[in-house]
Structure formats: structure tokens, C-alpha cells
Amino acid sequence: MTVIKVTDGQDVINKLSNYIEKISNNAIDLRGKFYIGLSGGSLVKFLSEGLPKVKTDWSKWVLAFCDERVVPEDSQDSSFGTYKRQLIPKTALKESQFITIKQGVSAIDAARDYYNKLTDAFGDTDFQFDLLLLGMGPDGHTCSLFPDHPLINESELKVAPITDSPKPPPERITLTFPIINNARNCIFAVSGAEKAEMVKRILKDKEPLPAALVNPKGALFWIVDEDASKLL
């Protein structure tokens, strides 16, 4: 694990964008495609500001979601909807490059359908992402894997439904640790004083909260600004 301390939120965006540029170009050179998993929350703003400056072959990107809220795409809560409004118009990415959840079905059906879509996109069921972009909630959750929730120990389902998410909205789908920890790279991007206590509990005290259980086969980076890392 590499912890990268930067000054502020703008530096988090810059550093994150540099890594994305490097990792995407490397994946495209080696394998002709770049598989990236996106999260929601504050990451949407980081990417909407940072990605337009990245030099990459956008046509080779395949974008999926580390987790997604089971809501209509035009809802403010939909991560894809937010990327659609805030990111797509600023890059050469096309909507068709995003693997999105089925609309108008239950979380259980959405998770099943999403698994099938990932199988088609990867051509196998290993789902080895080149890069997962992760957020850490103030309670230590990542993706839609929450502290003390049984999904933390899920070992069969690679994409799971959740209907009791403590962070609203309650219905979501999420990747589980077997996929997350199979990734070639995972990056947490964390900014702000409200995250400082949890950053300390995870990176210094090594409490086994969900974000601390991200331990991929490949590389793991935590990009944290001064406010978020002030208790380290």
C-alpha cells in the first residue's frame, strides 16, 4: 500500500488524474482496453474536474460501477446519472461505454443483470479490473460494503444486492471483496477534515473496517489531503 499525502482537494484531483492517465495508457498498450470501476459520492466531482485533462484513448475505456444505487437514472441519487450529466459532456466518452444497472427492477434482479453484463464485457467471470476508484465513507464503508454488514464476508456472489444500506438510498448493488481484491490497481481518493478520524482508524490503527479490507492482488494507493490525513 502506498499512502500519498497532498495539500488539498485540488491536489487530490491532480494526483488521481495522473495515476488514471498512467494506468489507462499502460492497460491499453498491454491489453488494448482499459477496465475501470467508478464509485459515487465525492469521486464524481473529482473525476468531472480531473478527467477532461487526461491524455488517453477514450475509445478503449470500459466503465463500470463499484456500486450503484437502485434508482431511476434521472434521479439525483443515481451515480451513472450524475456522471452522465457532469462527466460525459466534458470528455470523448460515450454513454454506451458505461456498464449500467437495469432500470425499473429490484436490487436482486439488477445485481443479477449487472453480473451478466460484466461477464459479457470481460469475456470471462474473473472480472479483473485495471483500476477501481474507491471512496471511503465517514463510517469506514467502501463501495456499498458497510461496517458489520454480512456482505463484507460474501465469498460467492461477485455482484451483490443490498436493500438495507445505512447510507441512503437503501437499495443498491455492489461489487464484493472477491472482485475488489482481484483488481490490478485500487485507488482511494479522500479529502476533507470530516474523514480524518476514519483515515486514522483505518491507516494508523488498522481497524478491520470495510475500507481497510481492500487489499488487492495488484497495487493499492490512498491519496489523502492534509485535512483528511491530519491525525496520521
Ligand SMILES: O=C(O)[C@H](O)[C@@H](O)[C@H](O)[C@H](O)COP(=O)(O)O
Ligand atoms: O454510493 C455511494 O455513496 C458511493 O458509491 C460510495 O461507495 C462512496 O464511494 C462512499 O460513500 C464515499 O462517499 P463520499 O466520498 O461522498 O464520502
